[in-house]
Amino acid sequence: xxxxxxxxxxxxxxxxxxxxxxxxxxxxxxxxxxxxxxxxxxxxxxxxxxxxxxxxxxxxxxxxxxxxxxxxxxxxxxxxxxxxxxxxxxxxxxxxxxxxxxxxxxxxxxxxxxxxxxxxxxxxxxxxxxxxxxxxxxxxxxxxxxxxxxxxxxxxxxxxxxxxxxxxxxxxxxxxxxxxxxxxxxxxxxxxxxxxxxxxxxxxxxxxxxxxxxxxxxxxxxxxxxxxxxxxxxxxxxxxxxxxxxxxxxxxxxxxxxxxxxxxxxxxxxxxxxxxxxxxxxxxxxxxxxxxxxxxxxxxxxxxxxxxxxxxxxxxxxxxxxxxxxxxxxxxxxxxxxxxxxxxxxxxxxxxxxxxxxxxxxxxxxxxxxxxxxxxxxxxxxxxxxxxxxxxxxxxxxxxxxxxxxxxxxxxxxxxxxxxxxxxxxxxxxxxxxxxxxxxxxxxxxxxxxxxxxxxxxxxx
Amino acid sequence: xxxxxxxxxxxxxxxxxxxxxxxxxxxxxxxxxxxxxxxxxxxxxxxxxxxxxxxxxxxxxxxxxxxxxxxxxxxxxxxxxxxxxxxxxxxxxxxxxxxxxxxxxxxxxxxxxxxxxxxxxxxxxxxxxxxxxxxxxxxxxxxxxxxxxxxxxxxxxxxxxxxxxxxxxxxxxxxxxxxxxxxxxxxxxxxxxxxxxxxxxxxxxxxxxxxxxxxxxxxxxxxxxxxxxxxxxxxxxxxxxxxxxxxxxxxxxxxxxxxxxxxxxxxxxxxxxxxxxxxxxxxxxxxxxxxxxxxxxxxxxxxxxxxxxxxxxxxxxxxxxxxxxxxxxxxxxxxxxxxxxxxxxxxxxxxxxxxxxxxxxxxxxxxxxxxx
Amino acid sequence: xxxxxxxxxxxxxxxxxxxxxxxxxxxxxxxxxxxxxxxxxxxxxxxxxxxxxxxxxxxxxxxxxxxxxxxxxxxxxxxxxxxxxxxxx
Numbered sequence: 043x044x045x046x047x048x049x050x051x052x053x054x055x056x057x058x059x060x061x062x063x064x065x066x067x068x069x070x071x072x073x074x075x076x077x078x079x080x081x082x083x084x085x086x087x088x089x090x091x092x093x094x095x096x097x098x099x100x101x102x103x104x105x106x107x108x109x110x111x112x113x114x115x116x117x118x119x120x121x122x123x124x125x126x127x128x129x130x131x132x133x134x135x136x137x138x139x140x141x142x143x144x145x146x147x148x149x150x151x152x153x154x155x156x157x158x159x160x161x162x163x164x165x166x167x168x169x170x171x172x173x174x175x176x177x178x179x180x181x182x183x184x185x186x187x188x189x190x191x192x193x194x195x196x197x198x199x200x201x202x203x204x205x206x207x208x209x210x211x212x213x214x215x216x217x218x219x220x221x222x223x224x225x226x227x228x229x230x231x232x233x234x235x236x237x238x239x240x241x242x243x244x245x246x247x248x249x250x251x252x253x254x255x256x257x258x259x260x261x262x263x264x265x266x267x268x269x270x271x272x273x274x275x276x277x278x279x280x281x282x283x284x285x286x287x288x289x290x291x292x293x294x295x296x297x298x299x300x301x302x303x304x305x306x307x308x309x310x311x312x313x314x315x316x317x318x319x320x321x322x323x324x325x326x327x328x329x330x331x332x333x334x335x336x337x338x339x340x341x342x343x344x345x346x347x348x349x350x351x352x353x354x355x356x357x358x359x360x361x362x363x364x365x366x367x368x369x370x371x372x373x374x375x376x377x378x379x380x381x382x383x384x385x386x387x388x389x390x391x392x393x394x395x396x397x398x399x400x401x402x403x404x405x406x407x408x409x410x411x412x413x414x415x416x417x418x419x420x421x422x423x424x425x426x427x428x429x430x431x432x433x434x435x436x437x438x439x440x441x442x443x444x445x446x447x448x449x450x451x452x453x454x455x456x457x458x459x460x461x462x463x464x465x466x467x468x469x470x471x472x473x474x475x476x477x478x479x480x481x482x483x484x485x486x487x488x489x490x491x492x493x494x495x496x497x498x499x500x501x502x503x
Numbered sequence: 504x505x506x507x508x509x510x511x512x513x514x515x516x517x518x519x520x521x522x523x524x525x526x527x528x529x530x531x532x533x534x535x536x537x538x539x540x541x542x543x544x545x546x547x548x549x550x551x552x553x554x555x556x557x558x559x560x561x562x563x564x565x566x567x568x569x570x571x572x573x574x575x576x577x578x579x580x581x582x583x584x585x586x587x588x589x590x591x592x593x594x595x596x597x598x599x600x601x602x603x604x605x606x607x608x609x610x611x612x613x614x615x616x617x618x619x620x621x622x623x624x625x626x627x628x629x630x631x632x633x634x635x636x637x638x639x640x641x642x643x644x645x646x647x648x649x650x651x652x653x654x655x656x657x658x659x660x661x662x663x664x665x666x667x668x669x670x671x672x673x674x675x676x677x678x679x680x681x682x683x684x685x686x687x688x689x690x691x692x693x694x695x696x697x698x699x700x701x702x703x704x705x706x707x708x709x710x711x712x713x714x715x716x717x718x719x720x721x722x723x724x725x726x727x728x729x730x731x732x733x734x735x736x737x738x739x740x741x742x743x744x745x746x747x748x749x750x751x752x753x754x755x756x757x758x759x760x761x762x763x764x765x766x767x768x769x770x771x772x773x774x775x776x777x778x779x780x781x782x783x784x785x786x787x788x789x790x791x792x793x794x795x796x797x798x799x800x801x802x803x804x805x806x807x808x809x810x811x812x813x814x815x816x817x818x819x820x821x822x823x824x825x826x827x828x829x830x831x832x833x834x835x836x837x838x839x840x841x842x843x844x845x846x847x848x849x850x851x852x853x854x855x856x857x858x859x860x861x862x863x864x865x866x867x868x869x870x871x872x873x874x875x
Numbered sequence: 876x877x878x879x880x881x882x883x884x885x886x887x888x889x890x891x892x893x894x895x896x897x898x899x900x901x902x903x904x905x906x907x908x909x910x911x912x913x914x915x916x917x918x919x920x921x922x923x924x925x926x927x928x929x930x931x932x933x934x935x936x937x938x939x940x941x942x943x944x945x946x947x948x949x950x951x952x953x954x955x956x957x958x959x960x961x962x963x964x
Binding site (some may be wrong): 136138141143152316436439440441442443444445446450451452455456457459482484486488489490493494495496497499500501502 | 515538540541542548664665667668671672675681683684737742743744752762767779780781782784785789790792793799800801802804805806807
């Protein structure tokens with residue numbers, strides 16, 4: 043057992059992550075007489091989608107950023123920061139027996155809670171193609187973060203990828219006045235055919251679809267060079283990106299590429315905490331399993347929003363409401379009938395949010411070339427510089443699973459602890475061994491989920 | 504399947520693969536090795552990677568001498584494995600240290616060392632006690648609070664994952680059939696063969712069995728009426744970031760791998776089959792490591808591990824052959840003893856019995872041995 | 876590249892002893908990016924140049940040395956006036 047310190051701070055609920063799901067949870071749980079903590083590793087509230095919204099509340103910025111961004115402001119305004127403990131710049135590195143360990147200002151603290159809500163959001167899926175580790179190649183969220191936090195745009199960037207977020211970021215870049223060199227769209231042609239059967243249901247969310255069409259229209263209007271249905275991309279350069287080459291021999295000169303291969307749940311904390319997971323074939327991501335109240339396989343740990351399964355901001359907020367109402371009921375702050383009523387209403391909301399999901403998931407599932415490497419030189423593990431050919435050699439000796447590959451190649455042993463290679467390893471493993479990907483174990487994730495200075499870890503407060 | 508192997512090795516860890524390599528090197532018999540899943544306990548991938556004699560065999564002369572003997576075999580074994588597999592197992596005879604934080608600790612350790620030293624054959628095997636002044640000469644950056652240490656120049660370190668990889672690679676090169684995702688559920692003996700069935704119903708038949716399945720040796724051997732008393736002992740190992748070479752003489756608290764990674768350890772906990780990380784234990788390991796090497800304060804910890812050691816009831820290895828066909832090989836020192844397993848033990852398996860010098864390690868000492 | 880409607884205070888910092896400009900509220904990754912500084916570290920094993928990839932604290936490519944301390948994530952650190960940033964070792 044951990045050393046029990048008498049002065050460990052105790053909470054009723056600790057919420058990890060202050061994006062839409064985390065903030066919504068805090069809004070639901072506050073002012074019911076419960077001790078609530080909201081921990082987040084950024085400077086400001088909002089997560090990724092509402093990043094820096096409090097500082098972007100100006101007339102000029104409102105012309106650039108769309109209405110749904112400012113919904114974040116409305117949500118943040120509902121928070122009563124006097125009734126909860128909000129700790130920003132808190133990097134959570136372990137959950138153990140309902141004790142949460144976090145690092146803040148170079149010192150680590152342990153707090154205890156009766157219930158934990160994990161709302162860590164999504165991360166960008168790995169994009170294992172030749173040259174993706176070159177300086178100048180960045181995740182498309184980088185473009186969005188630099189835009190929202192610092193109003194920076196990089197001209198002559200090339201955007202490479204697929205997915206709703208991909209088009210959204212490009213659209214924002216255009217609105218901000220950026221000159222975009224080219225868009226290399228990697229959405230496979232056959233996805234349009236596959237997705238067609240989900241279109242009728244998706245039309246129930248016609249507004250969303252119209253927004254998507256609006257993006258495409260904008261790209262055409264600004265005459266941005268588009269390369270569609272791309273299935274081979276190579277980044278080239280010596281010390282940084284110099285050009286991008288395509289299958290037919292086309293070269294595009296650029297020093298900046300924003301790439302996006304779709305989103306996956308950011309799950310290292312959930313896995314370290316012991317939550318059961320599953321591989322979702324539809325999205326080819328690892329998702330966290332929960333019951334209908336969002337409780338994971340670990341008692342009293344709830345997982346909601348994109349950190350459970352990527353389905354967007356509306357679903358995230360509704361899941362926050364579901365988890366919160368269950369928690370309020372558990373603490374006897376609301377009556378059974380009230381909870382039942384809420385649950386019924388929220389379930390209906392969830393269903394409504396889901397209409398567009400199948401369509402988007404099928405349409406934007408990456409081409410297999412972008413899930414599992416095709417060339418020996420492709421770097422699979424960025425941190426340890428492990429190539430596809432090394433992974434293949436390891437599989438020739440032992441193909442028990444991705445943890446064996448990790449043992450023999452160092453894939454997944456670096457700072458990012460498998461965040462940018464774990465899914466790729468599963469794809470490679472499944473392809474080479476013929477074992478169905480949903481039968482494979484993922485990497486074993488242990489604490490700390492982020493590097494922590496030894497002195498800091500030795501002296502936890 | 505209808506094939507009956509000459510040998511089936513149950514367990515694809517360091518022990519099993521040492522024997523797979525050794526058997527296939529010394530005979531043309533048909534050999535298969537089965538290994539379970541990616542996420543089973545696997546002491547082979549959760550260990551600290553030292554070749555160590557200085558603390559082994561306290562009041563157990565045969566074990567002390569065995570550990571001594573094998574430490575002189577390592578260089579040759581390393582050369583053999585590397586030449587054949589082209590895998591660098593990163594073995595260096597660095598010497599090894601056991602640090603003492605108090606004079607009391609020093610005195611106790613000195614007594615223990617003197618017992619162990621009395622068993623060794625060679626003077627060069629003896630462990631010496633060094634005071635803080637002598638210690639600082641060989642361990643730059645030593646913390647001020649350390650009073651002394653035990654030092655044995657025959658101890659060393661290696662990369663246990665590469666050792667496993669090399670042995671598996673060579674075994675397969677030498678025609679051993681490696682069958683993974685095979686979790687042994689039952690073993691039946693009938694007439695001249697053993698029938699081994701996996702959890703999902705696959706069957707493998709063999710004339711002889713080598714049980715190298717770590718902690719699972721206990722329940723599996725029990726099916727054949729053989730008592731192999733083993734206890735799990737939990738140990739935490741912590742992995743810190745890579746730093747430029749420090750030329751550290753390894754101890755159980757901190758050592759550096761060839762790739763630059765710093766490993767910190769260790770703990771010994773009797774908590775059954777629990778492999779959860781205990782943050783309190785982690786904190787204690789870190790505090791102790793900082794006392795030994797203060798520069799660790801500013802190094803980042805990347806992850807913690809815990810694994811289960813396989814501890815025979817009296818701590819000594821188990822080497823036994825029952826009925827000329829069932830070979831039980833279990834130890835908590837599979838890394839250190841790998842040369843022995845690949846050579847002498849493998850040859851003995853081919854001879855159908857364990858040699859006289861390993862008599863002390865038979866199951867007889869546990870007083871129960873019968874075949875059903 | 877450019878900024879638009881950012882009226883925050885100008886601040887100066889150094890990278891590898893050279894002076895650069897940034898704005899209050901920038902994180903170090905953004906500050907290096909806007910100054911076209913191509914990379915902030917080289918990998919341990921092969922000394923391959925790397926720079927920020929995810930910009931949200933989980934890829935650890937953006938590591939820099941700040942005021943003498945190594946291994947700091949640039950994307951999670953705000954630039955302050957006079958900050959001394961160096962390529963990470």
